[in-house]
Amino acid sequence: GAPRPAPAADAAGSVLARLQRDGAGAALEELERLREQGGDLQLLQAALLTDQGETAEAEAACAALLARGDLDPETHYLLALCREHRGDAAGAIEHDRTAARLDPAFAMPHFHLGLLARRAGDVAAARRELGQAAALLRRDAPLRIAMFGGGFEREALLALVRVQLQACGSPT
Numbered sequence: 001g002a003p004r005p006a007p008a009a010d011a012a013g014s015v016l017a018r019l020q021r022d023g024a025g026a027a028l029e030e031l032e033r034l035r036e037q038g039g040d041l042q043l044l045q046a047a048l049l050t051d052q053g054e055t056a057e058a059e060a061a062c063a064a065l066l067a068r069g070d071l072d073p074e075t076h077y078l079l080a081l082c083r084e085h086r087g088d089a090a091g092a093i094e095h096d097r098t099a100a101r102l103d104p105a106f107a108m109p110h111f112h113l114g115l116l117a118r119r120a121g122d123v124a125a126a127r128r129e130l131g132q133a134a135a136l137l138r139r140d141a142p143l144r145i146a147m148f149g150g151g152f153e154r155e156a157l158l159a160l161v162r163v164q165l166q167a168c169g170s171p172t
Contacts, residue, residue: 073103107136
């Protein structure tokens, strides 16, 4: 018979393993293969497209997720990255804040808000958001870090947070 659709977590793991082993192009191929089997992997596709800098396509995938009523914090986080890429810092901040409100334990919106605040010269906000990101990164799910950490593992993200905090004059 026809292969059963892979559960979302198994499918995401398969695609992420391919990403780490063979790169984003191969991961997108794996994603397409799984989608043909009936998997709903639109969020993972949006994450991969964002990682590849295909922000218009990623934004369209995120808009489709939101249009069907999904209130995933990850969708809003990806939209924040896309908006930043377009030069829309206010839109990026709005989506990051929505992501953080929908899931207060999601580290990446806080990391991104910290980077945006630092670039804007708001050192106090940068310290607050980066400190929150550091605390949350220690507990965030490995799969979510793999999907939304921009290709970085937990320890590398924590090191990036420490560097950013030092740049803000915070002891780490």
